Amino acid sequence: MKVSVDLDRCCGAGQCVLIAPEVFDQGDEDGIVVLLEPSPAVDLHPVVHEAAAVCPASAITIDDSH
Amino acid sequence: MRENDLDLLRLPLPSDNPLEPPAEWERLRRQCPVSTVELPSGDKATYLTRYDHVKALLSDARFARPTAEDEGAARIAPEGAGGPAADGSSTLTLPDRGEPHLRWRRQVGKYFTAKRMTALRPGMVRTAEGLVYDMVRQGQPADLKACLGFPLPVYVICDILGVPAADRDRFSHWSDAFLNVSRYTGEQTRAAYEEFAEYMSAHIAATRAEPGEDLISMVIGESEGEGQGLTDDELLGTAMGLLVAGHETTANMIGKMVAMLLADRTRWERLLADQGLVRTAVDEALRFDANLGFGIRRYLTEDVEVDGEVLPRGTTVVCSMPAANRDERVFTDADDMVLSRSPNPHLTFGAGPHSCLGQSLARTELQVTLDVLLRKLPTLRLAVSIDELQRVEGLLVGGLSTVPVRW
Ligand code: HEM
Ligand code: SF4
Numbered sequence: 001m002k003v004s005v006d007l008d009r010c011c012g013a014g015q016c017v018l019i020a021p022e023v024f025d026q027g028d029e030d031g032i033v034v035l036l037e038p039s040p041a042v043d044l045h046p047v048v049h050e051a052a053a054v055c056p057a058s059a060i061t062i063d064d065s066h
Numbered sequence: 067m068r069e070n071d072l073d074l075l076r077l078p079l080p081s082d083n084p085l086e087p088p089a090e091w092e093r094l095r096r097q098c099p100v101s102t103v104e105l106p107s108g109d110k111a112t113y114l115t116r117y118d119h120v121k122a123l124l125s126d127a128r129f130a131r132p133t134a135e136d137e138g139a140a141r142i143a144p145e146g147a148g149g150p151a152a153d154g155s156s157t158l159t160l161p162d163r164g165e166p167h168l169r170w171r172r173q174v175g176k177y178f179t180a181k182r183m184t185a186l187r188p189g190m191v192r193t194a195e196g197l198v199y200d201m202v203r204q205g206q207p208a209d210l211k212a213c214l215g216f217p218l219p220v221y222v223i224c225d226i227l228g229v230p231a232a233d234r235d236r237f238s239h240w241s242d243a244f245l246n247v248s249r250y251t252g253e254q255t256r257a258a259y260e261e262f263a264e265y266m267s268a269h270i271a272a273t274r275a276e277p278g279e280d281l282i283s284m285v286i287g288e289s290e291g292e293g294q295g296l297t298d299d300e301l302l303g304t305a306m307g308l309l310v311a312g313h314e315t316t317a318n319m320i321g322k323m324v325a326m327l328l329a330d331r332t333r334w335e336r337l338l339a340d341q342g343l344v345r346t347a348v349d350e351a352l353r354f355d356a357n358l359g360f361g362i363r364r365y366l367t368e369d370v371e372v373d374g375e376v377l378p379r380g381t382t383v384v385c386s387m388p389a390a391n392r393d394e395r396v397f398t399d400a401d402d403m404v405l406s407r408s409p410n411p412h413l414t415f416g417a418g419p420h421s422c423l424g425q426s427l428a429r430t431e432l433q434v435t436l437d438v439l440l441r442k443l444p445t446l447r448l449a450v451s452i453d454e455l456q457r458v459e460g461l462l463v464g465g466l467s468t469v470p471v472r473w
Binding site for chain 1: 125171172175176177178179180181183349408409410411415416417418419421422423425426429
């Protein structure tokens with residue numbers, strides 16, 4: 001799994017951080033998403049998918065082909 | 067496909083009881099996902115009910131809520147009715163579109179990070195426990211909305227703005243006067259606004275002199291650093307905006323969430339058995355709420371195509387999030403409340419650049435409410451039958467007028 005985030009779209013809602021704190025964080029300065037782990041371990045895949053699905057800005061993209 | 071004028075739909079659509087969705091939604095999604103409706107003002111708008119359409123339009127950064135400048139935009143309520151909430155934000159001086167909106171949003175939004183919400187949580191738990199304690203002391207049956215739903219969010223907003231606890235009840239009154247258009251005259255609403263503005267201006271000045279940990283201090287501190295922060299007017303507008311956007315919405319949602327969970331008590335029992343479900347249950351309550359107001363308006367400043375139809379510039383579109391939240395194309399068993407549903411990409415907080423700024427706060431408040439009630443009042447139940455629950459026909463946020471409970 002390869003995760004990427006679109007910083008321009010992120011509206012800082014923090015849903016990803018609440019759901020998958022191992023993978024996402026928010027910048028203290030601007031509240032914008034910080035990707036901690038672009039290639040998360042398999043056990044995290046479900047929560048990463050959940051985070052991408054509920055991100056209100058559709059700012060998280062997942063490529064499962066890797 | 068459009069209906070002809072004879073069958074013109076009027077909002078709000080009727081439903082069997084206040085917790086049920088209007089039967090019309092299902093038909094609209096299937097047959098007429100882009101339809102014409104009449105609002106209580108008599109103005110006409112285009113009504114979207116499918117998930118994909120609603121999400122795409124809300125996410126489209128070109129469009130925003132209509133303002134007074136948008137010529138011919140459909141009004142929700144007739145002229146004169148409705149406070150600041152009825153037409154969006156008439157008295158607010160907040161940037162609501164384009165670059166300035168983005169800048170405001172980033173400046174204020176960074177306060178609402180997941181980490182900060184986690185830090186606010188213990189305080190919220192104490193506040194909620196205190197309110198539940200007072201409710202129990204008053205005796206049963208009690209109105210859960212008045213005892214817990216209404217005060218909790220306003221107390222939380224006061225903490226966030228750095229307003230001392232002693233002044234919380236004044237804030238409750240102001241917020242009520244801004245929003246409760248049937249109970250207050252225009253005169254009273256204006257008087258409340260003046261008192262609020264005077265109070266907040268003094269509070270902002272005091273905060274400048276002696277900053278703390280609150281949102282106002284944070285924004286002031288940052289702006290000094292960057293030299294392009296918010297003016298006092300914008301800070302006042304922000305405080306007012308947070309109170310108006312965050313109070314009635316959350317208060318009603320607390321009432322509706324508890325009512326939905328108690329309406330079928332097996333739901334409550336399931337949560338008692340597994341409190342780990344609280345997080346997903348809260349989002350499912352947000353999705354399942356059929357009494358969410360009309361939806362959110364967008365004013366089209368250019369033509370846009372939806373479902374193969376071109377909606378011309380100048381159209382006002384009403385995006386029905388609650389209808390989209392029941393779209394069976396996206397949610398399996400859309401008409402069942404599935405407490406463990408995950409992922410749950412509901413649109414109750416909107417989507418895109420205007421999506422609810424306070425959503426992590428609202429979620430935290432709802433989770434805290436549920437945690438505290440499950441722990442302190444496991445025997446909670448509705449004191450009336452579902453049919454006796456009364457809807458308040460909110461303009462932006464629907465709700466139940468009271469939520470009578472026993473324990
Ligand atoms: C369950 C409770 C809540 C619900 C259902 C809700 C719903 C919404 C929705 C649907 C929008 C989008 C409006 C649009 O797209 O035009 C919105 C925007 C907003 N909400 Fe909430 N909200 C809730 C609680 C809160 C709270 C607690 C706060 C803050 C204290 C808040 C602050 C805001 C603000 C400032 C906006 C405007 C954002 C913008 O235009 O950029 N909301 N809310
Ligand atoms: S959920 Fe989406 S919008 Fe919110 S912080 Fe994460 S990436 Fe940004």
